[in-house]
Amino acid sequence: MTTKLEAALAHADAHINDSLERLKTLVSIKSISTDPAYAGEVRKAAEWLVADLKTLGFDASVRPTTGHPMVVAHDGDAGPHVLFYAHYDVQPVDPLNLWHTDPFIATPITGDDGEVRIHGRGTSDDKGQLLTFVEACRAWKAVNGPLPLKVTLFFEGEEESGSPSLRPFLAEAKAELGAAEIALVCDTDLWNRDTPSIVTSLRGLVGEEVEITCASHDLHSGMFGNAARNPIQVLAEIIASLRNPDGSVAVEGFYDDVAELPADIAALWKRLPYDEAAFMAGAGLTTPAGEKGRSVLEQTRSRPTCEINGITGGYTGDGFKTVIPAKASAKISFRLVSGMDPVKIRAAFRKHVTDRLPPDATVTFKEHGGSPAVSVPTDGIHLKQAAAALKDEWGNEAALIGSGGSIPVAGEFKKILGLDTLLIGFALDDDRIHSPNEKYDLRSYHKGIRSWLRIIAALAA
Template identity: 40%
Template sequence: MSAAVTAYLESNADRLLAELCELLRIPSISAQPEHQPDMLRAAKFLHDQFAAMGFQVETVQTAGHPIVYAEWLQAPGAPTVLVYGHYDVQPPDPLDLWTTPPFEPTIRDGKLFARGATDDKGQVFTHVKSAEAWLKTEGRLPVNLKFVIEGEEEVGSNNLDHFLESRKAALACDVAVVSDTSQYAPGIPAITYGLRGIVACEVALRGPKKDLHSGVFGGSVTNPVNALCRLVSALHDADGRVQIPGFYDDVAPLSDAERAGFAKLPFDEAAYRAELGVSAVHGEAGFTTLERRWARPTCDVNGITGGYQGAGPKTIVPSRASAKITCRLVPQQDPARILDALEHFLNENCLPGVELEFFRFHGCPAFVFDPTSPYLTAASEAIQEAFGAAPVLIREGGSIPVVTTFREVLGVDTLLLGWGQNTDNLHSPDEHFTVADFHRGTLASAALWERLAALPKTVG
């Protein structure tokens, strides 16, 4: 890579970190209306960053929080890359569990502590600063770059899809880049080539019109809590397999090469159990822990409620009970079909005497990037140059809906390049980003633009 770019990042390392701290000081909490002025401040901060570099930049007002869109399109014949990130953050509560205030960035033991440090301000900022390094030293970028940085990722990205649809032509690109994932472990960088999809729903059972005395009426009517527990119990067999008819019909099996790749990764199951505070792992029979986490579908009850939950006994037959359920999906599973099958299964197995209501929430399909793609090869080379180690290829069990949206709306795949660690306390007190990972991520980003420039352009 350009020696001048590398030298610029090294000589300006302290300033780049200080500018990230400026962004981290802004409490851009999208879920809380009182922080609307802070959302505008964060968007303006990014707008000004791009403007100072010579990007064409626009702060796009939406029905919610603004989207910052910036582009530099002065590399004729070179590929176009779309970078996505978000400037909104999770609420910092509980505040008493933070060692230092969440919006007063503090460096301890080589780590930068602040809400948003790794999710996602710190990670997306690496791409902003890598672009700066190229423009300040070479006067150009090796590729055409477009940035979409939104302010609603933590509350569902309600206005992002409309933005992408309405600007589909303007956002045309060869590949997208998102840094909102993690490395595999310290010293082991990773490229995430697969994500599970998701469907979410709630089932509610209504029995008698009011809570009943269990001595007077118990045994003569269906207890909604008992009925719900029976439904939940029926979701899995003794081997951990989901019992919804057709659930596994479309599941794309892991290849032998993928299973072998997972098996080669350093994974200490005892340490994993200790980290989670459990005495044993458990899941679908016939698969390893990593395979279950990353590449097998699941059905989980996320919350359950019903009846009296105060101190001491209260002898009632509750009038209602409910459970929130999510299914994590793998490639080729259709979210709508899975929800249909789940609703049918619950109705078929529901006891008489209660009324079942089924509420559908969000969903998205799984994502897998071709591990032989030249884009992935380019990213691997850039990461090895910056981190001094070749990245491993991993899947992750979570879902990033925007990745599916990019494929469906823009027709492009996404490189998922995480610079942080799973232990960075994302969404938790004392969130942090290792300072060395911030700088290595910025260098990897700068190298990526040069590597991608060597690939053929596919969009007009």
């Protein structure tokens, strides 16, 4: 196996420019899933992937859904069975005037540090990450023939638009996709430029939109001021009540099912190179908020949150209008950790709001999704094999870290397919995903391919 791995690594190195050309081709397809005008481009990307996979000997096909298509492919008939997931759709590129290059032309740019970065929409999220695994399979098969394990590829075309077809598709394809032993997802980051990571927990999410109504119509603030209930003030007071003075969330029962970070993981995190000041400075901030007595790393990776994502009410145009609005609304999200029930948290939040309504104020709620947190056992054999393989490639021990974000597919894999997921990605936190001038370091792309080759060999062994 060692000789085969070395041969595959050498092939990947020798053909990295060919791999880059394939990334350029995939990036050039405008697979924006959230905009119906690009539905044909989304399908074009799926068809390109299928055609490319067939050249490698995969049994690949485009699978229709009620929305954008999925891609499913199989190869290998011996060894452990893995399911690799990524998504080929991308975010819109607006505002276009902020891009320094054409977002659909993958453009390598050499920085002052000598590093090459590939700019373009989807280079990091998630086309470049998707291709790291495909290119690893290509390199292995080019020099060794059959893959050393069974591989099922599952590429989604709706991840950036809420995955409306994912759950019914997984339920329908449960026997086919659930035959794997472990799922692999490449849609996460390195810990830092030289340290790989395996995400062992993902926070869940509850999204709520709240609208407070008082008067039957907008009122003149001179004629009705003081006497009329102002929904913006009501909403502001409710929002202010969501936090305690110590920064904790004040919703009753919010922490009932929240456990402390396991001691072994807490010890590992303390050993990780992490600069709180630099993290805050990257956002133009100096002082951490949130729960007092908790590190920034804890707060962003292993603690539940409550955040106000948007607030509207009254006149917000140019100039000034003296009005008491009839309505005010806010969008509020909760990130959940393992053990927290999205249904319970949503109900507790709604009770928190309704209990604080004064006379003449009513409320309506609109649900914006909900998913539980996901955790992966840190003592599993697949995780240990992958961590050892990553250390061989990067020279540093892989960080076993929680993610502050939410990747719902991992929860669906567990719930519907019964599969644990290893989340291994090679992006950097400055890749500007979802923003103008998205990029993916060529080093991340290259070492991502090499990393998957090592993981394939490790899992097969």
